[in-house]
Every structure is written in C-alpha cells, then in structure tokens.
Amino acid sequence: MSPDMTTATARRTPADKHDERRRALADSALRTLGELGYARASLREIANNSEFSHGVVHYYFHDKLELIVYCVRQYKATCVHRYDGVVADATTADGLVAAFADKLVETIVEEAPMHRLWYDLRSQSMFEVSLREAVLQIDQTLEDMVWRVVSTYADLAGAAPAMTPHVAYGLLDGLFQQALLGYLCEREGVLDDLRAQVHDLMPVLLRPA
Template sequence: MGRPSNTEERRQQIVAGLLRVMAERGYERASVTEIAKAAGLSPGLVHYHFKDKQEILLTLVEQLSALVRERVAARLARVKGDDARARVEAFLDAFLATGADADPAAVASWVTISAEAIQQPEVRTLYERAVRSDLEQLEELVGAVTGKRKARAVAAGLFAAIQGYFVLSASVPGLVPPGSAASTVKRMAAGLLDGAQPSEEA
C-alpha cells in the first residue's frame, strides 16, 4: 500500500490535534489556534484542510468509531472455535481496553462527542449511527448465548455500563480504579448471561 498523501497526513495531524485538545479542555475551548498548536501546524493550514472546527469533529467521530470496530474485529478473530461467551467477552475487552490498548484521550473525547451529539444534529447523526451499530453487534453476540428474546435487554445493560464507565473515567479522573471497569462489566455479563438462557424463551 502506498504512502498517504501529504494532504491526508496533514488532515490526520489536525484530527489528532483536536483529540488531544478536546480530551483536556472539551470541544468549546478547542479553538482552531489550539488545535493547530497541538498538531504542530499553523492555523492557516487547519483552515486550508477543513472548512471549520465542526468538520474536524465529524472526521474524529468517524475515525474513533472505525478504530473501535477494528479493535473489536481483531479481538473477535482471536476467539477460538464457536465459544459464544468468549466472543461477548472479546467485545467487552475491545471497548474497555486496558494496558497497551488503553487510550484515555480517545475515551475523554468520546464522552465530549456524546455531549456534542445532544447539541449538534450533524454530530448526533454520526454518533447515533456508531452507537447503534456497536449495540447491534453486541446484541447479536449476546443472542448467541441467551437467544434473541433476551438479547436486546442484556446487550443494552452492558453497553450502558460501558458508557457509564467512560463518563466517570473522563469526568472524574482517578475515581474508577485502573482495570476495574473491564473486570466489573465482565462479571456483570456473566451474571446476565447466566440469568437469560435460551431455555427460558417461549
């Protein structure tokens, strides 16, 4: 595969700059000047590659959701055989990544994006598409364990727990003990999956 174009490299730098600034200061205080500084570029180059700050944000939403999809796919590919429970756990691991996979800046930015989705219809459209797609995938994985009837409620509960951990870790750093989110959500998943077996379906 060829090397990315100079334009694409610059755009990536700018999007990464927004992620860094937004993780520290939020979207409102992420000025083009601050984004340019974090990207190591001039404000003029930011304006050359993006028409406004919102366009950078929309690109970031798409990139963050694509990165999560790639991480989920990679984790699922490592599951041996047809172990449905292990596939649910792989999905949860991908979202609540720890160690080398951890990305606190991305988590903080995603929380900010969720707040912007309430205020900006364009952001809401992309955010909702990403969240619905992720939840549908989790529902399908859960359904292989519980059966379809209970899958939506179990998947929604687990997904809400993940999002709640994101909000807590981003808004009150240090409140959630490191690594506890993944282990707690996995224990929740085990309990919910055990309590919703296919034999309970009509």
C-alpha cells in the same frame, strides 16, 4: 527509484494527498480534543498543541465542528474493529464473554480520553443539530459491533438473543460509560466491577433454553 514506486507515486491524486493530510491532522487533533473536550477546544487551541499551524488546520477543516466529527468518525471506524479478533477467536460462550470483558477494560485504560470525547460529542448532539446525523451514524456502527459479539455468544451458547440489537447495545454501553466515569474518577475496583457486570449481563441477553 524503482518503477513500482514511481507508478505508485504517480497514482496518488491531489484528492489522495488532501485526504492523507486531513487524516494526519485528525490524528494530531484527537490528543487535544480528548483532553479538552468539545466546548474547550478551538481550532487555534488544537493547532497550538500540534505540529500544524492554525492556518493549515483551518484550510483543511472549515470549523471546529467539521474537524471533531471527522476525528471521531476516524477513531470509531478503528474502534469498531477492535472486537473482531474476540469474535473470530472465540470457541466457547464463556471464553467469548471473558475476552470481550477484558477488551472493554483494556480500551478504557488505554484510550479513556477518546471515549470521553465520544460521550461528550454525543451529549452535545442534544443541542447541536449539525452533530446529530454523524452521532447517529457512529452510534449505529457501535451497535452493529456489539451485536456481532452478542449474536456470536448466542450461537456458541446454543440459544437465541432475547432482545433487539438496540436494547443490547444500550445495556452494554451504559455499563461501559459508567465504568469509564468511575475510572476517570479513580474509583477503586471499577474495572473489575465492569468485568463482573458483563459476565452477569450476557446470559440475561439470551432466551432461556
């Protein structure tokens, strides 16, 4: 073993190992949660569909609520950076819109269960008070992500946004949620519709020149 590896191993504290274990559990749990949703998934059900025992899951997470909030936070923390490349690589307003719309479609196709879990959790927060703070915080990170796209689009178009970040997020999130539902229902043409809707909506978000 090299000195560098020994030093790196020695620097890993019990807290680091605990956090790594929680992340591994969350990665495993997300698959089950995405399929079953909030109401149908229990800690035992999650454990039964993973490589971890019920006792191990319960040791690292006090209850289902704590596990689900942790899982969704972890997933969305990754999700919000998915559009960084779209913004960084954009050289024209039209190119940005096309890349953004394609990325929205891609994430629906590749990660529909995770998005379904997020909307499930957001709906449950209407009734579950203990979910609300986490949901609001996650929602804010998503709003910030959308606003980076919108403000960059405005700069490339030589215009200014015509509405607040909150309104822009609400409009785009509404389109995304409807497209997700249509995709889950196997509605024909729903993804092409989403692309067209994003192309139609983005200019509306800007003030007339």
